[in-house]
Amino acid sequence: MxxxxxxxxxxxxxxxxxxxxxxxxxxxxxxxxxxxxxxxxxxxxxxxxxxxxxxxxxxxxxxxxxxxxxxxxxxxxxxxxxxxxxxxxxxxxxxxxxxxxxxxxxxxxxxxxxxxxxxxxxxxxxxxxxxxxxxxxxxxxxxxxxxxxxxxxxxxxxxxxxxxxxxxxxxxxxxxxxxxxxxxxxxxxxxxxxxSYIAQEGIGLPSIYFAHQRKLVKRDGAYLAHSEYLNLVDSDEIVDTVVRFRTVGDMTCTAAFLSEASTIPDIMYENKASKSSERGARIDDKRSExxxxxxxxxxxx
Amino acid sequence: MDLLRINTAGSVDDGKSTLIGRFLNDSNALTKEQIELIERKTKEKGLEDLDFSVITDGLIAEREQGITIDVAHIYFSSTERKFIIADSPGHIEYTRNMVTGASNSEVSIILIDARKGLLEQTYRHYFISCLLRLENVIFCINKMDLADYSEDVFLSIASDINKMAAQFEYKPVIHILPISSLKGDNVVETSKYTGWYTGKTLSEVLHEIIPNGINTDDFRLDVQQVLHVQNTEFTDYRAYAGRIISGGIAVGDSVTVLPSGQKSEVTEIRKFTDTLSEANTGESIQLRLKDEIDISRGSMLVKSTDEKLLNKDIAATLVWMDEKQATASGKYLLQAGTRTVACKLQQIEGVIPPENPSAIAEASNLKLNDIAKVQLRTSNPVFLDSFSQNRLNGSFILIDTQSNNTVAVGFAD
The missing domain is CATH 3.40.50.620 (HUPs)
Known part of the structure; x- marks a missing residue:
């Protein structure tokens, strides 16, 4: 042994x-x-x-x-x-x-x-x-x-x-x-x-994981991608800013983060510092406990 | 960074979920959402101290009943180490989950209520830790705050633990700690109320433990699949894919194939696009051999001929995990690694009571959570080592041919 x-x-x-x-x-x-x-x-x-x-x-x-x-x-x-x-x-x-x-x-x-x-x-x-x-x-x-x-x-x-x-x-x-x-x-x-594995292996990802300029809908404090699929309400605010997505689901239920992180090390650093879980950005999980x-x-x- | 797999166990209300929550909280490893949930639930329940248990009780029924039903896996890392905690339920009817959790762990944490001392469950948990040959067992004597942080209470329980351990042939390293997970004493922070205790906190112990030893001597590879490729780059490529259960292998080594006993020589070890000169325990590889011999899924490659590995009569300890009882001469499938054979429960030699392991009792059938010495006979040979020599190649499961359920786990003598 x-x-x-x-x-x-x-x-x-x-x-x-x-x-x-x-x-x-x-x-x-x-x-x-x-x-x-x-x-x-x-x-x-x-x-x-x-x-x-x-x-x-x-x-x-x-x-x-x-x-x-x-x-x-x-x-x-x-x-x-x-x-x-x-x-x-x-x-x-x-x-x-x-x-x-x-x-x-x-x-x-x-x-x-x-x-x-x-x-x-x-x-x-x-x-x-x-x-x-x-x-x-x-x-x-x-x-x-x-x-x-x-x-x-x-x-x-x-x-x-x-x-x-x-x-x-x-x-x-x-x-x-x-x-x-x-x-x-x-x-x-x-x-x-x-x-860490994606960085180690040099695996490619869709561009939305990295910081980019995007038209968004600010709703209840969260940023959702602006799209024809989202049913807008009066309180929604349209903004145009730099964000990234931490998890990728549907455009209607995945919230973006205000972020300038455009490399994997930056993203990892920011994720850790945020102390927030990744599913925190999934509106679908928030429907009930x-x-x-x-x-x-x-x-x- | 390395990986330590921990199993936690305790009786109902011993505060196991609270301990894990406290450990994560004081290690600064809870997310913002988790902290918000804890604060909200604590307020809803009108509690004085933070209710950390909501972190691990994941299922609706668990939250309703305030108990843990199924093994939950919790992941967290410090700067030095990554931890996977398998949180197993403590009540007797879920003992199978404790065995499950412990089978993939290197360390067991057993909780004891300072006011109650050792219970039947404690014996059961310690027995399972020994059965699974975990090298480290940590006893957390919890709720010390409700026992006035009394050194006498601690010493008396510690002495009972040592008495219990003395009855076992297998001797893990035992750590005994006075803690309060509710108040946070000696979990991550050293308690100011247990000045008489000069030992380590739980966090210190978990950081210093050396993970379980693995058998690096005896090469064993279960063949998962045979890969054939024929293209311009790989003309007639034939390789055996599998994960090395134990030991190491190098190009040029001679190997024996079980069950046929044929021999050949390793010509290539591959991982994706890399070819390697050698590979070790735990690695998922592809092996190529000099000769074209009969090898299929369920074959095993070993370094030297080891006749005793070919076995149809198996003496083992079984933990029965199904509601449907077992009787002698019952027929099952036995799965060891990638090999599945028919088998018969030849004889039940006796059921071992975990509270008193030497008092083996005769039994004609096996009930859920029974631990028994048995004799099995298989239709075709299997290649098991003794569990004490090789954990991964000494264990197997039994499958019910009608329900397809995993009904037992076995540890070969």
Missing amino acids: THYIQSHLKTLEDESIYIIREVVAQFQKPVLLFSGGKDSITLARLAQKAFYPSKIPFPFLHIDTGHNFPETIEFRDQLVKELGVELIVRYVQDSIDQKKVQEETGKHASRNALQTVTLLDAIEEFGFDACMGGARRDEEKSRAKERIFSVRDDFGQWDAKKQRPELFNILNGKIHFGENVRAFPISNWTEEDVW AALEQRKKGGYF
């Missing part, structure tokens, strides 16, 4: 690659849920490393709410071209047109929660039995209780009390027909780890 110490980033990378390979080995039809955010971009990089010189042996699935930042979509298309992976896109707009979901109305209208239906339909359409995502346990309290392999029933539901125990490095991916697993290879990474847990139970990622 020897005590030896290795850098925590290397440990995390080795662990994630192990998990991604287990997903591919244990399931018939895995898919990577790609949002265009920094976590799924990191996951794409890890997948590339896990199989090189083979190509990534599964497609990417993007659930397009129609309210994405154009910069994210542009980046997504470029990345899948470089990696040579198949990109599947399914649209929330289609679910709305098919009257499966109803568009929210009012000031806080967002398509974030509607994604679930489109996602579950896509899982059924393609018969995906494992969906990998870039969720991390440090993001939010109910995420902190998620397993690495999280079994969902026929309806995509998450039952926190019925989670399988996960021991050592042994991942049990056995499921019944109709069930699927959500797999989280970067469960143990923190936001800071992701940024248990907003994310309730969405997860319903099949949300």
Whole structure:
């Protein structure tokens, strides 16, 4: 027995690659849920490393709410071209047109929660039995209780009390027909780890992560990107200033930070100094204390 | 910066969540949103001291009942070290979660209420820490503020802890600290009320502990996948992908493939675009061999022939984790690393009561949270080391073939 110490980033990378390979080995039809955010971009990089010189042996699935930042979509298309992976896109707009979901109305209208239906339909359409995502346990309290392999029933539901125990490095991916697993290879990474890794590996990101001039809507003290998707109210104030985004969701529910940080070290320094959590910028989580847990139970990622 | 994985355990109301909240708060690691939540909840509940427990109780049912149900993972780093805390529930019905949390930890923190002393749970938690061979166990004697910060109370509980530890063959390093997580005594700040205590604070102990030793001697690699590539750059590339469970490997080393026993030589070690001359424990790599031999998922590569690794009869300690009871001759799947085989619970030799480990009791079936000595027989050989020699290659799980649930964890003798 020897005590030896290795850098925590290397440990995390080795662990994630192990998990991604287990997903591919244990399931018939895995898919990577790609949002265009920094976590799924990191996951794409890890997948590339896990199989090189083979190509990534599964497609990417993007659930397009129609309210994405154009910069994210542009980046997504470029990345899948470089990696040579198949990109599947399914649209929330289609679910709305098919009257499966109803568009929210009012000031806080967002398509974030509607994604679930489109996602579950896509899982059924393609018969995906494992969906990998870039969720991390440090993001939010109910995420902190998620397993690495999280079994969902026929309806995509998450039952926190019925989670399988996960021991050592042994991942049990056995499921019944109709069930699927959500797999989280970067469960143990923190936001800071992701940024350090992006810097270390020289991974490209959509430009909205860095300081840029933008037209915004100032609402209840938060800055939202100005777009045709946002339902404006009288108290909203339109401003034009330099900001960056710390997390990337829909344009309607992701708040920007006033920031001049245009390099990764600057961003990391500023994130740390802010003492704020990254999901603090997600309006969708603020609906109630248990907003994310309730969405997860319903099949949300 | 290195990584330390910690497991916390305590009985209901021992203040485990409060301890973690206090530790994060005094280490300056809470976010603005978390502090706001704590202040709001403290006010809503009309409490005098800040209610840190809201940080870890993540599920709706947990907040409603004021208890922790499932293992929560908390991440935080100081300038020297990154910590992952697995916060496990303390009540008996969730013992499986404690084993789960501890399986990926290097250090166990066990909380004891200063007014109550050692409870049945304490024995259970210490037993599990020993079963999992954690090298460091920290006993926090909590709520010292409610015991008048009495040295006598502390010494009497410490003596009980030492008496308990003396019953075990396995001897971890034991740390015993008088703390109050509610008031913050000896968590990060040295208490001004425990002048008689000259030891370290919890934070100091956690920064000084050396992470668990890993087996760096015996090379073991579970093959996850076989990769084939044929393109202009890689003509007929065939490699074995896996994570090194233990030991190290270098180009030129001769390896044996289990179960076939065939031998070959390592010609390439690859990580992405880099080829390496050697690789060590924990690394996810691809290996190429000189000869084309039969290797598939579930095969294991070892450095030298080790016949005792091929085994169909396994003596082990099991922790039963399912509501559905086990009976002798029950059939399950056994998964060890990437290898899954059918197995039969040949014999239940006896159930070990954690409060008194030497008093093994006969049993005809295994119930949720039972810890038992058993004999298993597998359909095909597995390649387990003894858990005491090699934690990662000495453990396995049992899967129920009908429910697909993980129903037990095993530790090979």
